[in-house]
Amino acid sequence: MPINPRDYDLTHLREMADGPDGDRPDGADRHGQPDPLDAIPNAPESESFRASLYRELMPISRDDTTKPYLSGMPEVQSAEFLIFEWLEYLLLHGGYRGAMEALAYYEDVEWITGSVRSELGEYLMGIDHPAHDGEGLDVDDHLLSLVYVVKLDAMS
Structure with a gap:
C-alpha cells in the first residue's frame, strides 16, 4: 500500500483538521468565516473529501489516544450497521483481497x-460481493477507515 497510516495518529489528524486558525467542524472558523477549502470553487475533489473526513474526526473526543484505537468490537446493534457499511466500502474499492x-x-x-x-x-466472509478486485485503496480510503475505527471505538 502506498501510504503509511502509522504516520498518522488521532491527535495529529485532529490537529490537521483543526487547521492553523482553529477551524470548527461546522465548516466555519472561530470568526464565522467559511472553510477555505469550501470557498475554492476549483479545489480538487479529494481535498474537499479529506477536509470533511478531518471534520468528522474532530468532534469525537477520546481521553486515551493510545494505540490500538479499536481494541474490541462494540456490542451495540447500531455498530453492526456501521461495520457493514465500512466493509462494503472496502469491498467495493479494494475487492475481497484488498479489504483483507x-x-x-x-x-x-x-x-x-x-x-x-x-x-x-468473519463479517467480510458473510458479505456478498462482486468477483472483481476493485480499484485499489488509496489515501482517502484509509482516512475514511480511520473515521470508521474511531466511530466504532466511540460506541464501546
Missing part, C-alpha cells in the same frame, strides 16, 4: 487489534 489486506495493515499499524481483525474478517 487493509484490515491486516490496520492491525500492523495498531489501529485495530488482532481479535478485531479476525471478527471483521
Whole structure:
C-alpha cells in the first residue's frame, strides 16, 4: 500500500483538521468565516473529501489516544450497521483481497487489534460481493477507515 497510516495518529489528524486558525467542524472558523477549502470553487475533489473526513474526526473526543484505537468490537446493534457499511466500502474499492489486506495493515499499524481483525474478517466472509478486485485503496480510503475505527471505538 502506498501510504503509511502509522504516520498518522488521532491527535495529529485532529490537529490537521483543526487547521492553523482553529477551524470548527461546522465548516466555519472561530470568526464565522467559511472553510477555505469550501470557498475554492476549483479545489480538487479529494481535498474537499479529506477536509470533511478531518471534520468528522474532530468532534469525537477520546481521553486515551493510545494505540490500538479499536481494541474490541462494540456490542451495540447500531455498530453492526456501521461495520457493514465500512466493509462494503472496502469491498467495493479494494475487492475481497484488498479489504483483507487493509484490515491486516490496520492491525500492523495498531489501529485495530488482532481479535478485531479476525471478527471483521468473519463479517467480510458473510458479505456478498462482486468477483472483481476493485480499484485499489488509496489515501482517502484509509482516512475514511480511520473515521470508521474511531466511530466504532466511540460506541464501546
